[in-house]
Amino acid sequence: MVKYKIKKNDTVKVVCGKDKGKTGKVVKIDSNKGRVVVQGVNLVKKAMKPKSQNEKGGIVSIEAAMDISNVRMICKKCGPTRLGFKVDGKEKTRICKKCGDTI
Ligand SMILES: [Zn+2]
Incomplete structure (x- = not known):
């Protein structure tokens, strides 16, 4: 299984597709499929059947x-940037690959 650097509740920017440029909070990650x-x-319309009266x-x-x-x-x-990891002793922090700042 691939480990992704993006986590739940991160604020991310969409860089591809119909919602390019939008930002939002990650609500779910499926790391097996590589989907977020x-x-x-990426809103889609869905027809819901009434579940109850x-x-x-x-x-x-x-x-x-x-x-x-x-x-x-x-x-x-x-x-928008790619992430890297910085290991400082036991602490592992996520950093910006471009400028090295902690994210
Ligand atoms: Zn940066």
Whole structure:
């Protein structure tokens, strides 16, 4: 299994596809498939059947998973960037590959 540097609750920027340029929070990561779900991004309309008498069903927008390579972490200095790791003793921190700042 591949370890991804992006984690749940990270704010990422979409660099590919129809929602290019949007930013959002990572709500789900499927590291087996290399897919992420980002809040408010890659919305698809889905027809919901009413589950109970209180629900109407109808068309709802949900976030569809997309390839993890379509999103980048955001560095305050450089913008969307790739991440690296810096190991300091036992601490492992994520850094921007461009400027070396901790993210
Ligand atoms: Zn940077």
